[in-house]
Amino acid sequence: MIDEFPEHVLDVPLAEVEEAVRKAAAAEITPRFRQLADEEILEKNGPHDLVTVADRAAEAHLTASLTALLPGSVVVGEEAVHADPAVYEALKGDAPVWIVDPVDGTRQFVHGDPGFCTLVALALHGDVLASWTFAPALDEFAVAVKGGGALLDGRPLRSGAPAPGAGLEVATSHPDYTTPDQKRALLGLVTEGVRPRPCGSAGLEYLAVARGALDATAFSWEFAWDHAAGLLLVTEAGGTHTTVAGEPFRITGGNALPFTAARDTATAERIRALLGGQ
Template sequence: MIEHFPGIALSEVEAAIRDAAATEIMPRWRQLAAHEIVEKKGPHDLVTVADRGAEERLTEALGKLLPGSVVVGEEAVHADPAVYDALHGDAPVWIVDPVDGTRQFVHGDPGFCTLVALALRGEVLASWTYAPARDEMAVAVRGGGARINGAEIRSGALRPGAGLRVAMSHPDYTTPDQKRALLGLRTEGVAARPCGSAGLEYLAVARGELDAVAFSWELAWDHAAGLLLVTEAGGAHLTPAGVPFRITGENALPFTAARDAATAERVRALLSTHTP
């Protein structure tokens, strides 16, 4: 049951996501023509016909499931930035990233996913992370735990004194101040690497396969689903200010999400080492 919206079945949302992936995404995986790939802001910011088709399909389906709701999707916001303002309103909001990891999708790599989250007044109530090439569906409900393909997942606490495995924003795509903060992870005992699909990195944290992430951007469609997934699996997230990340924005950056509260604080402290 989803808090505030008990009439919405988790399975209905899952079915809509699977349908969008089966209809719009997977038939184009490793089948894209050059004209079906477009650069938005540069070679590392791509959109494809799969992204657009899946978002349109999800927007229609999710709107029918919850009349009066609005959809904040990555491609809709790219076309009209004012759409993002719905995150601050009183209507329930579906936050959608149709293909998270578009670069991987374009290159034929299976490391991409579809992200959907349901939020109300800035609070994420439920989330879905679907990796169609791997047939993995992770679902989280606020106060109801996290599951993948129906089986409960727990991130588990990091063993005291163990080294850290962290996926982080690539330094080339950060501000000078964020770059300095991320240098805190370049230290003994930390194995840091550039992140791939944000949604799949969050899933790895929730499963205990990765200890933490450190991200330098705020876009809600990249983080809303994963942050709830990590939290419901037993993890935590913190900004450099020592408070949880807010999907509505105005966060201190870079922030971290980790497999347990102690690890989140450990990464936060490392990020603060070089913060001006």
């Protein structure tokens, strides 16, 4: 791992992206934390899929600031795609794409739990080049650059490997977001030596893997805004990811699900086998 990141990715100063993320959170998210009125919280696709005025305002703020940093770039954000699913197709286009989840862990945010974050990734032709994970209520900021390593608050991140013989803690998809087949696959984790639990903010679960505080994830949905930033963070910290088909996860979609991100290859292969991978 190098000590310092390359100064630019696609001619974008990395420090300016971090500043943009911090400013969006300071302007639109932090002032609303534990201050939301009932009418500022809405359901999108049911009671477990919430959106708030903070999500929408932060995404608009980031869309303006990030595209200004990289002229010709586009944004694929969770709220924009909810309004117009065709926006997601930009991941397959030729323009650089900012992938944005303004408040990852909206349920936690709504309930006053500090376990939420803002996720930003920069991708080109389906390849994630850099990512930013900011947990404002926890005051933690992680950055990763493809081939350049990963940092948390300026310190190198290393995922390491579980101790030999230790049980594995695995964060898994919420049951409301799984098909019957995926539920059956996830039941494979209910075995001796594995401790599955429902996930919180996906971005913070990936950060936990990257810092060696969580052994693996097992997720059954593939929206890029939930996974792009964290998968690069895990990879650059020394971890890996694989679908049940034994292929790396693709942010453009069409993945065999569930998939796992893990601290090391041996753990990833064990989880993949338990999920029914061949």
